Amino acid sequence: MKAVVFEGNGKIGLKERPKPVLKEEQDVLVRVTCASICTSDLHIKHGAVPRAVPGTILGHEFVGVVEETGPGVRKFKPGQRVAVNVETFCGECFFCRRGYVNNCSFPQGGWALGCRIDGGQAEYVRVPFGDNGLTAIPDSVSDESALFAGDLLSTGYWAASIGEIHPADTVAVIGAGPTGLCSMMCARLYGPANIIAVDVDDFRLKLALEQGLADAAVNPLREDPAEAAAALTRGRGADTVIEAAGGENTFEMSWQMARPNGVVCVVAMYEKPQILPLPDMYGKNLIFKTGGVDGNRCQEIMDLIAGGRLDARCLITHRTDLDHIMEAYELFEDKRENVIKYAVRIG
Numbered sequence: 001m002k003a004v005v006f007e008g009n010g011k012i013g014l015k016e017r018p019k020p021v022l023k024e025e026q027d028v029l030v031r032v033t034c035a036s037i038c039t040s041d042l043h044i045k046h047g048a049v050p051r052a053v054p055g056t057i058l059g060h061e062f063v064g065v066v067e068e069t070g071p072g073v074r075k076f077k078p079g080q081r082v083a084v085n086v087e088t089f090c091g092e093c094f095f096c097r098r099g100y101v102n103n104c105s106f107p108q109g110g111w112a113l114g115c116r117i118d119g120g121q122a123e124y125v126r127v128p129f130g131d132n133g134l135t136a137i138p139d140s141v142s143d144e145s146a147l148f149a150g151d152l153l154s155t156g157y158w159a160a161s162i163g164e165i166h167p168a169d170t171v172a173v174i175g176a177g178p179t180g181l182c183s184m185m186c187a188r189l190y191g192p193a194n195i196i197a198v199d200v201d202d203f204r205l206k207l208a209l210e211q212g213l214a215d216a217a218v219n220p221l222r223e224d225p226a227e228a229a230a231a232l233t234r235g236r237g238a239d240t241v242i243e244a245a246g247g248e249n250t251f252e253m254s255w256q257m258a259r260p261n262g263v264v265c266v267v268a269m270y271e272k273p274q275i276l277p278l279p280d281m282y283g284k285n286l287i288f289k290t291g292g293v294d295g296n297r298c299q300e301i302m303d304l305i306a307g308g309r310l311d312a313r314c315l316i317t318h319r320t321d322l323d324h325i326m327e328a329y330e331l332f333e334d335k336r337e338n339v340i341k342y343a344v345r346i347g
């Protein structure tokens with residue numbers, strides 16, 4: 001089968017690989033029908049993900065059809081359409097039982113697919129702990145509607161849920177890229193009065209406003225984001241800030257936009273260390289929450305998609321197929337043609 005392989009040293013390529021086989025009782029073999037390219041794939045390519053293993057097939061955001069199930073799989077049968085979770089988790093360890101599946105203590109727990117074990121930018125993929133890592137897609141939901149359930153929407157849903165957002169709050173989301181846009185969609189579920197989108201890219205800000213994901217847009221090249229947040233909140237600042245950009249100065253921007261006692265959620269993945277200038281923020285009494293998604297709310301997300309309450313199809317600006325995925329990678333990496341996300345049709 002064809003698959004996109006991380007070769008190490010900044011290289012990836014479309015290669016021929018053997019079709020995977022079931023190894024463990026709880027494995028599910030999935031025939032991939034649609035996959036996306038994620039910014040994290042580029043982080044792996046650039047060596048910014050130390051735990052990524054060279055030789056691994058990339059891809060952690062995809063949907064498909066169950067081809068074969070191990071004897072320990074209870075919830076799924078061949079022929080069922082499924083969305084695949086970015087995270088692999090056992091469901092039984094200390095962290096899993098508390099919902100912190102990103103830190104599952106199973107050796108391949110957390111973000112493993114397309115990083116440490118073969119992922120879904122391929123014709124087939126072996127998904128460990130299939131009962132935990134898959135979500136059935138209802139007939140009424142298309143592949144493209146379900147495509148982001150396991151990664152981007154899970155991340156946005158997690159960011160909004162740890163953001164302690166209350167009705168009538170003001171939420172600032174830094175970065176109107178895929179993660180930021182999904183965070184805005186999910187923040188909306190909590191009924192904030194205002195969502196402020198912050199990005200240096202006017203196309204992305206326009207998309208956020210046009211799609212009704214944000215109520216106000218701030219371009220830091222023209223306007224001071226902290227002043228803009230203060231102006232919308234009678235001087236206090238944003239109640240919750242979700243930092244989804246991971247830029248040079250966006251961490252600083254995030255705590256500056258927050259009101260005293262506000263919550264700053266850092267979901268961005270930085271390629272460099274960041275500075276936490278405690279003297280400058282003394283007395284602001286901020287709450288910082290950081291890290292990678294605990295992706296265990298996929299069923300809720302799928303229910304919201306099926307019910308028309310979450311729709312991330314507006315992120316898909318480009319489409320291609322597996323044969324042309326390397327061209328897609330180039331365009332995506334160069335951020336040409338205002339690309340937000342690719343839907344890669346497979347098979």
Ligand SMILES: [Zn+2]
Nearest residue numbers: 038039040151
């Ligand atoms: Zn991703």
Ligand SMILES: [Zn+2]
Nearest residue numbers: 090093096104
């Ligand atoms: Zn676990």
